[in-house]
Amino acid sequence: MPYVNIKITDEGVTTEQKRQLVQGTTQLLVDVLGKNPATTFVVIDEVSTDNWGLGYQLVTELR
Numbered sequence: 001m002p003y004v005n006i007k008i009t010d011e012g013v014t015t016e017q018k019r020q021l022v023q024g025t026t027q028l029l030v031d032v033l034g035k036n037p038a039t040t041f042v043v044i045d046e047v048s049t050d051n052w053g054l055g056y057q058l059v060t061e062l063r
Helices: 015-034
Strands: 003-009 040-047
Touching: 003 015, 015 040
Parallel strands: 003 040
Antiparallel strands: none
16 A cells, blocks of 8 residues: 655645656556556645745745
């Protein structure tokens, strides 16, 4: 029962893009590891750029 957690910044990702991430990730686990897609969980967490840092800065500041 694979569990994959994808974290992205919350910058206008569409439902269709999220669907593609879930489908592609699931298919990768099927192809590479032979996992059952019915028991493969993919969770997408959208994080505010104020809550994501790189180096010494917030992503909001970097953008």
